[in-house]
Each structure stands twice: as structure tokens, then as C-alpha cells.
Amino acid sequence: MVSIKWDGNQLQLLDQRLLPHTEKWLRIRSVQDAASAIKNMIVRGAPAIAITAAYGMALAVKSGFDRNKAHQLLLNARPTAVNLQWALERIKPIDDAQVCAEAEAIHHEDLHINQAIGHHGAKLLSGGVLTICNTGALATSGHGTALGMIRSAHDCGQDIHVYALETRPYLQGARLTAFECLKEAIPCTLITDGMAGALLKSGRISAAVAGCDRVARNGDTANKIGTYQLAILCRHHNIPFHIAMPWSTWDPNCPTGNSIPIEQRPSEEVRTILGNPIAPDGVEVWNPSFDVTPAELVTSWITETGICHPPFSPPA
Numbered sequence: 001m002v003s004i005k006w007d008g009n010q011l012q013l014l015d016q017r018l019l020p021h022t023e024k025w026l027r028i029r030s031v032q033d034a035a036s037a038i039k040n041m042i043v044r045g046a047p048a049i050a051i052t053a054a055y056g057m058a059l060a061v062k063s064g065f066d067r068n069k070a071h072q073l074l075l076n077a078r079p080t081a082v083n084l085q086w087a088l089e090r091i092k093p094i095d096d097a098q099v100c101a102e103a104e105a106i107h108h109e110d111l112h113i114n115q116a117i118g119h120h121g122a123k124l125l126s127g128g129v130l131t132i133c134n135t136g137a138l139a140t141s142g143h144g145t146a147l148g149m150i151r152s153a154h155d156c157g158q159d160i161h162v163y164a165l166e167t168r169p170y171l172q173g174a175r176l177t178a179f180e181c182l183k184e185a186i187p188c189t190l191i192t193d194g195m196a197g198a199l200l201k202s203g204r205i206s207a208a209v210a211g212c213d214r215v216a217r218n219g220d221t222a223n224k225i226g227t228y229q230l231a232i233l234c235r236h237h238n239i240p241f242h243i244a245m246p247w248s249t250w251d252p253n254c255p256t257g258n259s260i261p262i263e264q265r266p267s268e269e270v271r272t273i274l275g276n277p278i279a280p281d282g283v284e285v286w287n288p289s290f291d292v293t294p295a296e297l298v299t300s301w302i303t304e305t306g307i308c309h310p311p312f313s314p315p316a
């Protein structure tokens with residue numbers, strides 16, 4: 001399963017807003033289209049955002065769009081996932097003639113990174129595994145990070161059962177993780193976010209695993225809203241809580257989680273479900289898209305180079 005297609009000239013994105021019931025590919029014709037696809041969550045998930053930004057720069061170069069303006073446009077599309085900045089910084093020093101090849105390299109490398117994370121992480125999982133948001137093939141070049149660990153474990157014949165948190169308000173768990181699991185026959189049960197405590201208490205879960213959007217130098221980890229309370233619940237129930245972390249998501253320039261920018265999303269995402277009003281018009285809403293889990297609540301970070309703990313030393 002993929003959500004990003006590039007044929008050397010044209011970029012297409014699977015419109016993730018319409019999943020699971022409609023599979024529609026959108027042609028992304030310009031860097032402006034790429035920035036708005038990221039902002040409006042046609043594409044989402046830190047690695048997929050980074051790949052789209054890299055192809056956005058390739059589209060900018062092809063059309064003669066000012067590279068500095070293109071860089072800024074893409075950088076401003078979403079603030080929390082540092083992978084976006086990482087991809088743009090990687091493209092920055094590259095000659096125009098090589099930008100397309102560099103974007104393709106970012107795309108292809110991501111798949112290997114996911115598979116390596118899956119390989120290292122699969123051995124940490126067995127039985128019931130609780131996860132949040134969508135960190136699978138749709139959020140990456142394919143395979144996935146946290147869901148990639150689950151996928152690898154399943155592919156190796158391990159007896160895995162995914163419990164997917166629905167992940168209000170954007171419902172990445174209900175719409176996307178459940179969709180991926182069903183497509184690949186990975187046993188999966190969907191629960192609402194408020195059921196996590198009862199499920200952990202029930203004894204059915206042996207580990208929780210989540211992805212990340214930015215990990216501070218000390219290991220504080222920003223991820224989808226709800227991850228922090230999941231980590232607290234896991235600590236209370238003495239259940240390991242793992243983070244799948246490509247090195248491109250580690251930000252040594254953020255000393256702690258306090259300096260991670262947290263995206264605020266539109267109030268309508270909370271007042272409505274898939275466009276249907278569920279709350280009184282005009283009620284005040286707080287809608288941070290991410291929260292920060294303190295490093296001390298994380299059991300381990302699974303990277304493409306192995307299982308890590310702070311202080312981190314990334315590969316050279």
C-alpha cells in the first residue's frame with residue numbers, strides 16, 4: 001500500500017481525507033499544491049510529509065519557481081513534524097539538476113528505514129499491541145514505523161493483535177490504521193480513545209507503540225494528541241511504551257519537549273465529525289494536534305539502527 005506516487009515528472013497523492021471509503025488519487029501540479037496538500041492533510045504522517053515536501057521542491061525547480069520561496073512555503077505548511085524541515089534542509093544545498101534525484105532518494109530511503117525499524121522492533125511485540133494514530137504505509141513511503149513494527153511482526157508469523165485507538169479528532173486510527181490492518185489481514189480491534197485505560201487493565205495488552213513527529217535531544221517525544229495520556233496509562237499498568245523513531249525525527253536543536261512547536265488545528269475538527277456537527281455552534285474549542293510525552297515515560301525508541309535510549313548518538 002502506498003500514498004505517494006512519483007513517475008519522474010508527476011506527483012500523485014492518495015487523498016487521505018476520504019479514506020477508508022473512497023480511494024481517490026490527486027495530481028499535485030505545483031509547489032503550492034504540495035504545500036496545501038500537507039496543510040490540509042491530504043497527505044499526513046511525518047515521513048510522508050517530508051517526502052511530499054521534497055517532491056514539492058522538485059516541482060518548484062521544474063517550473064522555475066523561486067527556491068527560497070518554495071522552501072518557506074513548504075516549511076510553513078505544518079509546524080510540528082521536524083521531518084519536513086529535515087527534508088528541506090537536505091534539498092537546500094543540492095544543484096537544480098539534482099533536486100529531483102535527491103527527492104527520489106529521500107523517498108526510497110524511507111522504505112528501507114521503515115523496514116529496518118520493523119526488523120528491530122518486531123521482537124518487542126507479542127499478543128495484544130495498542131497503537132495510536134496512523135503510522136503505517138499511508139504515513140510513510142510504505143510499511144510504516146510503529147505500524148511497521150507490527151506489520152513486520154505479523155509478516156514473521158508472530159501472533160499479533162492490534163488494538164487501534166480511533167484518535168479523535170481526525171480519526172487516523174479508525175479511518176486509516178483499521179483500513180491498513182484489514183487490507184493486510186492483520187488482526188485488529190478498534191476502540192475509542194476513552195477505552196484505553198480499561199483495555200490496559202483487562203490484561204489483553206502486552207505493549208503499546210506509537211510514532212513520533214519530533215523527539216527532543218533529551219527524548220521528550222511529540223506525537224499525536226492522546227499519546228501522552230496513553231504513556232501515563234501504560235506506566236500505571238506496568239506495560240512497555242515504545243516509540244518508533246526514524247533518525248530524521250530526532251531534533252538535537254530542541255533541548256527538551258518545551259521547545260517543540262505544537263500545531264493548533266481548526267476548531268471545526270472538534271465541533272464536527274467528518275463534517276457533521278456534534279457540538280453547539282460557537283462552543284469554544286482547544287485543538288492541539290500533538291502532545292509531548294516526557295522521556296521518562298518511554299521504554300525505548302526504535303530507530304533504523306537499533307533500539308536506543310537518551311542520550312542519543314545518531315549514525316554519522
Ligand code: MRU
Nearest residue numbers: 044045046135139145211212224
Ligand atoms: O496529524 P498527523 O496525522 O500528520 O499526525 C501523525 C502522527 O502523529 C504520527 O504518529 C507521526 O507523524 C508518525 S507517522 C509514521
